[in-house]
Amino acid sequence: xxxxxxxxxxxxxxxxxxxxxxxxxxxxxxxxxxxxxxxxxxxxxxxxxxxxxxxxxxxxxxxxxxxxxxxxxxxxxxxxxxxxxxxxxxxxxxxxxxxxxxxxxxxxxxxxxxxxxxxxxxxxxxxxxxxxxxxxxxxxxxxxxxxxxxxxxxxxxxxxxxxxxxxxxxxxxxxxxxxxxxxxxxxxxxxxxxxxxxxxxxxxxxxxxxxxxxxxxxxxxxxxxxxxx
Numbered sequence: 001x002x003x004x005x006x007x008x009x010x011x012x013x014x015x016x017x018x019x020x021x022x023x024x025x026x027x028x029x030x031x032x033x034x035x036x037x038x039x040x041x042x043x044x045x046x047x048x049x050x051x052x053x054x055x056x057x058x059x060x061x062x063x064x065x066x067x068x069x070x071x072x073x074x075x076x077x078x079x080x081x082x083x084x085x086x087x088x089x090x091x092x093x094x095x096x097x098x099x100x101x102x103x104x105x106x107x108x109x110x111x112x113x114x115x116x117x118x119x120x121x122x123x124x125x126x127x128x129x130x131x132x133x134x135x136x137x138x139x140x141x142x143x144x145x146x147x148x149x150x151x152x153x154x155x156x157x158x159x160x161x162x163x164x165x166x167x168x169x170x171x172x173x174x175x176x177x178x179x180x181x182x183x184x185x186x187x188x189x190x191x192x193x194x195x196x197x198x199x200x201x202x203x204x205x206x207x208x209x210x211x212x213x214x215x216x217x218x219x220x221x222x223x224x225x226x227x228x229x
Contacts, residue, residue: 003160006149012167036166044195045140055133064121073138076109087112106130
């Protein structure tokens, strides 16, 4: 069940043995809770999202979502078509060798470069789209902040205690309590486990079929009639 800000504050106060606001205010705890959620999501890139950006004929630069940390994949689809064309990422310093400087080139976008920082980053494509369409951007995002008691922590289920550890660590630091080191160590250890267990939402081996041959995947794998099924 999603964890609300009120639930998180209550849990942290139980750890600090301060049921009602005293040395630590709810405002402080709320700030540390938001910091903890950001720290977890930023370092592990656990929040994955997609955004559709309208492609304009002749336009090379597009604003990325404001909550984007890093782009994972970009696909282009022409208006009225169903085929998705994946774009290859390119380093900024390599674009000149690829003809990027020819600003008149138009066609199906094949390459992309990102530039900027979270909240103000751009997606640059080459060549420019010859026709309208859309870009499907797969990206890692920042979490939304919580402010009201009923707001839910924007992070994966089952790992909210990571945020409690972070908040306890910060609270005990303020109190100059040496137990902050234990809370910090718990946070770091759990964060490492979280990162290792959430890179993929499955634990099976990867299987790949060549593009356009999805119905022949058993030939690629060397299995089929008389095989394992």
